[in-house]
Amino acid sequence: MKLLRFTHSGQTRIGKLDGDQVVDLSAVPGVTGSMRALIASLPELRPALEAADGQRFALPDVRLEAPLPDASKFLGIGMNYAKHAEEARQAGIPVPYSQLWFNKQVSCINGPFDPVVKWNAAEAVDYEVELGVVIGRRCRNVKAAEARSVIAGYMVVNDVSARDWLKRSPTFTLGKSFDSFGPTGPWITTDDAVADPLALEMKLWVNGELRQEHPTDDMIYDIWAQIEYLSTVMTLEPGDILATGTPSGIGAPSGRFLKPGDVVRAEIGGLGAIENRIVAEEA
Template identity: 70%
Template sequence: MKLVRFTEQGRTRIGKVEGDQVVDLSAIKGVSASMRQVMTDLPALRSALQGAKWPAFALADVTLEAPIHDPQKFLGIGMNYQKHADEARLAGIPIPTSQLWFNKQVSCITGPFAEVVKPDISDKMDYEIELGVVIGTRCRHVSARDAASVIGGYLIVNDVSSRDWLQKSPTFTLGKSFDTYGPIGPWLTTADEIGDPLALEMRLSINGELRQHSLTGDMIYDIYAQIEYLSSVMTLEPGDILATGTPSGIGAPSGTFLKPGDVMRLEIEGLGQIENRVVAESAHQA
């Protein structure tokens, strides 16, 4: 299923995408306005969600929101594709010798087609396409062998980053967490629809120019190793989002940073596409 949060006539609710339509699921018993809660209850709800056919709206007539707006955790891993690690080294970023995790504060989350605000206090705003893994089962101490069983679904993450603020904050959190720096979507594709999440093609373009192009299989630490590593430290909860790393092609090595008016388009095979226009902070506040 392709589960969404959508707004129609001023009301936001949970639905699923089928073809060019969104089926409203909000009337199903047990479905709340929170995708995190839906993920928690998905085993019990799945049959009813799959069987729902009505009411339905044209996809073009609704606004798609961030599929999960209230995760307890939004975590990202740094330098997890070898070519990206190499280009980061050229940009003066130290390369970790183990998994390097950071927080993206959940307040940065925004919709799949929402504007991204360039802060006045950052001159080095960059883009990063990433496969987002959504946890489906509360878990701790999960082995890599069993990690697939706790994945609820996948989505696209645009891990927008301010490189100058990454240097100011060694944990990366500040440079990753400006408001609107976490576009996600366009929907949450449940894990059963993705045959091999380590064989998906990823593409990011700026104003129509291809900048990033890779396969998810090029990760240094795959998604199962990531879950094993994280769950050895903390309990992972349904709805938690893991941004699993970006391939080469970011703007930092060449000094080609985002500016107002730029349009980022991100596509991952089987997951759809999202698109975000950059706007100046002053224009956004006006």
Template identity: 65%
Template sequence: MKIARYHVAEGDSRLGRIDGDRLTDISDVPGVGTSLRAILPGLAGLTPAILAASGQSYDLGEVVLEAPIDDPQKYLGIGMNYREHAEEARAAGIPTPTSQLWFNKQVSCIVGPYDGIVKPDISDALDYEIELGVVIGQKCKNVPVENARQVIAGYLVANDVSVRDWLQKRSPTFTLGKSFDTHGPIGPWLTTDDEIVDPLALQMTLTVNGEVRQQWPTDDMIYTIYEQIAYLTQVMTLMPGDILATGTPAGIGAPTGDFLKVGDVVRAEIDGLGAIENRVVAEGSTGVGA
């Protein structure tokens, strides 16, 4: 099942079920409403009614898709979790971590799957990172690796946009360079876990202006998504709607200095999850993140 947040024209945000190129409104299903995060703990019980819903139907071209989860308590990312990416980062002067390396992306960075990405005036080192986003479905702590999949609600496509000079030079942690406004596009919808046979066997592709920059399978992770959940929940309680960006493969712009420029179109696609596409816009552009 695929669930999106959307609005029509200047209307309020609502939830819809995705079936091919159509969206069917589900917000009027008893117990659903307009917050995807709020229904995640009880989603299994709501699924039959959601699948049977016959609300207003739209062609996807008639609606504006929003970030599936716009209000997570936490948006966490793991650094250098693909083998080839860790090597290219090392070549660029970034040491390879000896354990899981986690950072915060402040939730204010989140925007929708087709919103603009702002290139800040203060940097010319704007970079892209396609990532498999994991959305937590239930409150959990001290989760064993073998049980970790049970706490996953589903998956989405994420672009962990990074401002490299602030990431590696201007701050002693990754947080600032990962958290600029609009630098967290996600979507295009939440694909529930039951639709994905193996999330560690998905192909990821990122293009800039149609040119392939990153193309890699998720099976190259150093730490699997299950090991990531087990590691994190030793420290903190993960909550429904929390987003984990699980690492990016090789091909980022930093090693070559081929950074994003205003006007570039970045498309990130993961098999079975769909694609997001974001244009880089100048700071001060109107309508960004709308």
């Protein structure tokens, strides 16, 4: 099942994708305007959601919104693919010897087709296609062998990063958290619809040029290890977003940073694609 938030005629609602149509789920008992609340109740609501056949809209006729604009956490792991870690080292970013986690402040969450602002204060804006994991239930001290049981689903993330700001502080948080630097979507594909999240192909294009192409099976720390590590420290909540790392091909080593007018398309096989235009900060 593919769950989404969409706007039609000025109203934003929760729906599901059925082929090339969006099915409105507003009439399903228990469905409110919050995707985070739906995720928390997904086991109970699933039969009704799957059976629902509400008002339908053609996909091109709706505006797709960020699936989880009210996530309580948006966490990302740094340099989780070997070749990317090496290119990051070449760009002057220290390579960690354990899992390196940072916050993307939730105020950066952006829609799957909304513009990304190239802020005047950020000189070196870069792209990172990533597999986003959505936590499905409140959990702590989860063992790697049980980690999949706490996942609600997956989506595409572009972990937009200001490389100059990554170097300004001991953590990555500031460089990862500019407003609009968290495009996500286009929907949440539930875990049961993904045979193996570690066998998905990720691709990213800038202005039609393929810059990143890599399968998710090459993570240094796989999804299960990530959840075990994080949940040792903190309680994970329904709707929390984990960005699980990007492969090589970022712009930093060559200095090919994003500029206003660029169009960035990030795609993961089976999960869909998001596409964002880079725009200049308004005066």
